[in-house]
Amino acid sequence: MGMDNRRRGGIGRPELITGLVMWILVGGIVFTSGYMPFWVDKSPGPRLMPIIIAVCTAILAVLYWIEAWRAGGGEVKFPGVTELKKPLGFIALSFLVFFLWERLGAILAILVVGFLELKLMERHSWLRSFLAASAMCLFAWVVFQVILGIPLPMGIFK
Numbered sequence: 001m002g003m004d005n006r007r008r009g010g011i012g013r014p015e016l017i018t019g020l021v022m023w024i025l026v027g028g029i030v031f032t033s034g035y036m037p038f039w040v041d042k043s044p045g046p047r048l049m050p051i052i053i054a055v056c057t058a059i060l061a062v063l064y065w066i067e068a069w070r071a072g073g074g075e076v077k078f079p080g081v082t083e084l085k086k087p088l089g090f091i092a093l094s095f096l097v098f099f100l101w102e103r104l105g106a107i108l109a110i111l112v113v114g115f116l117e118l119k120l121m122e123r124h125s126w127l128r129s130f131l132a133a134s135a136m137c138l139f140a141w142v143v144f145q146v147i148l149g150i151p152l153p154m155g156i157f158k
Helices: 013-032 048-071 081-104 106-121 126-148
Strands: none
Touching: 013 048, 081 106, 106 126
């Protein structure tokens, strides 16, 4: 049996940096949501969802490091412009939903950003993109407004 060129049981610098960025994000979420209450009038408050996101991101970071450690710290080249289009698109859509959330309202922001993601980035048809984005809007409304009783921003529907 020949030796593999990749060392076993190591974690590469890119994986380490990615995990650290995830932990910085967790710290930022916890720090910036610190002034919000967990519960408001016997229902989930505005701090509950950021904490759930922070816990899930922390778990994801640990699992990512474990997977990187098990795979070994092989050579990883920096991605080129073509490989970065999709991740940068998701970042741009994240900023877009941030800016549209209060202005248009949560439901329309989800509809617009979901449609753009499915049509422009995933290359689905117009009908499929619209139907899937509409389903995301309906799901978000049912989960937050109906089941959890958390009011979503209404935006232009005020």
